Amino acid sequence: MRAARFDGTSLTVQDVPVPVPGPSEVLVKVEACGICLSDVHLLDGTLPLLLPAVTPGHEAAGTIERVGAEVPVWAPGDRVVMAGGRVCGRCRTCVRGRFEECEAFEIMGFAFDGAWAQYVAVPYTGLASVPDGIPIEQAAVLADAVSTPYAALTDRAGLKPGESVGLWGIGGLGVHAVQVARLVGAAPILAFDPLESARERALALGADVALDPTDGDVVERVRELTGGRMLDVAVDLVGSNRVLAQAASCLGRFGRCVMVGLSLDPVELGPGLFFGLQSQSLLGHLGYSKRHLDELVDLVRLGRLDVSGSVSALMPLEEVATGVEQLTSKTGNPVRLVVQPWA
Numbered sequence: 001m002r003a004a005r006f007d008g009t010s011l012t013v014q015d016v017p018v019p020v021p022g023p024s025e026v027l028v029k030v031e032a033c034g035i036c037l038s039d040v041h042l043l044d045g046t047l048p049l050l051l052p053a054v055t056p057g058h059e060a061a062g063t064i065e066r067v068g069a070e071v072p073v074w075a076p077g078d079r080v081v082m083a084g085g086r087v088c089g090r091c092r093t094c095v096r097g098r099f100e101e102c103e104a105f106e107i108m109g110f111a112f113d114g115a116w117a118q119y120v121a122v123p124y125t126g127l128a129s130v131p132d133g134i135p136i137e138q139a140a141v142l143a144d145a146v147s148t149p150y151a152a153l154t155d156r157a158g159l160k161p162g163e164s165v166g167l168w169g170i171g172g173l174g175v176h177a178v179q180v181a182r183l184v185g186a187a188p189i190l191a192f193d194p195l196e197s198a199r200e201r202a203l204a205l206g207a208d209v210a211l212d213p214t215d216g217d218v219v220e221r222v223r224e225l226t227g228g229r230m231l232d233v234a235v236d237l238v239g240s241n242r243v244l245a246q247a248a249s250c251l252g253r254f255g256r257c258v259m260v261g262l263s264l265d266p267v268e269l270g271p272g273l274f275f276g277l278q279s280q281s282l283l284g285h286l287g288y289s290k291r292h293l294d295e296l297v298d299l300v301r302l303g304r305l306d307v308s309g310s311v312s313a314l315m316p317l318e319e320v321a322t323g324v325e326q327l328t329s330k331t332g333n334p335v336r337l338v339v340q341p342w343a
């Protein structure tokens with residue numbers, strides 16, 4: 001099969017053996033796989049290469065080709081979207097059956113071969129069924145670009161109806177954070193991005209106000225827009241301490257600041273006294289649980305969530321490196337670029 005391989009130096013599409021699924025794994029014919037900023041970070045060295053070489057790609061959907069001997073439910077031909085990782089099965093919490101709390105969660109495309117390939121082998125417990133009405137490339141983007149902000153807002157931050165929320169960075173994850181905030185019933189929803197096209201997109205998807213975070217006194221603007229109560233939830237979807245500090249400075253009493261964007265910046269948020277006086281929280285966040293993916297497929301199927309605008313372009317696997325460049329340079333300000341390994 002064809003697969004894009006990264007060896008720490010270069011990303012090349014090559015012929016490799018089709019993976020053999022284990023007894024409780026499923027071999028999926030990959031029909032769509034997104035390009036994520038964390039893939040970019042793997043390729044540029046910000047994130048470590050965990051194997052001598054790896055097939056990236058952790059946002060994928062396709063059709064089941066073959067199931068392992070101990071897989072009780074799935075069958076060849078089933079359309080599925082797959083969770084972008086697997087539990088280790090060996091750590092303290094896994095052996096107690098609390099898989100959602102796995103202490104050594106393995107991310108697809110980092111700890112094991114991912115889906116910038118024609119086939120991928122994944123545990124059957126990581127699959128969610130995709131109804132015929134959902135295009136496969138839309139199903140793919142659920143498995144990170146939508147599920148990560150969904151888990152961050154609904155679960156990690158515990159965002160509730162009527163709460164005020166600020167979202168910094170309206171890119172591939174941020175646009176979906178706006179939609180999720182709207183779905184939850186948060187109000188007002190304030191979106192922050194220096195790019196005008198990103199602010200327009202935020203407004204079109206349900207933000208009440210979209211602001212340029214480099215323009216004027218942002219804290220004062222948030223105070224006006226929230227009637228003085230400031231933000232209940234502030235989310236850094238960019239991954240930089242400058243953004244995080246601005247987001248945290250807009251929090252109100254009991255406000256929660258969530259770090260969704262990743263960076264190596266040291267965290268500095270000003271005098272700790274104010275954080276304590278206001279009983280505020282700073283929350284790290286990674287990814288999502290399998291149940292979030294199941295919930296999102298249902299929300300799309302039931303017409304509560306529309307991700308039809310989330311696939312900015314489709315490209316064959318052979319052009320994945322070009323896609324990575326486009327995402328890095330934000331050419332055309334894409335939401336998600338999606339690779340089609342069989343195109």
Ligand SMILES: [Zn+2]
Nearest residue numbers: 036037038144
């Ligand atoms: Zn990702």
Ligand SMILES: [Zn+2]
Nearest residue numbers: 088091094102
């Ligand atoms: Zn584990």
